[in-house]
């Protein structure tokens with residue numbers, strides 16, 4: 001919608017870093033901390049068109065590339081879906097992605113975002 005002023009962008013950045021910190025703490029094995037490379041995941045770059053990981057999301061936060069928490073949530077969902085696509089259901093990576101996704105959707109539910117939006121300046 002309307003362009004965000006510097007102050008509003010600053011508040012959004014702090015919110016996103018807080019959210020990312022919470023989510024990343026749930027990734028206890030650090031499976032989602034950095035981009036998946038083809039060495040540890042054969043053929044990954046052929047199968048996954050749009051890779052995503054927490055370090056990339058943090059760079060996007062720092063570069064003000066997210067206009068809203070909803071946009072951030074899209075990358076979070078992408079990251080989980082990539083893991084559920086590439087990794088077979090019985091693997092720990094798939095199971096961890098499912099768990100992270102559940103937690104993420106609770107934390108970033110539409111209702112919660114609406115409240116956040118109302119309380120933001």
Ligand SMILES: CC(=O)c1cc(-c2ccccn2)c2ncccn12
Pocket residue numbers: 030031032036040041082083086087093
């Ligand atoms: C997220 C993901 O798909 C992933 C992370 C990892 C990963 C990440 C850090 C250390 C070890 N493995 C991985 N390894 C094999 C296949 C898939 N993965």
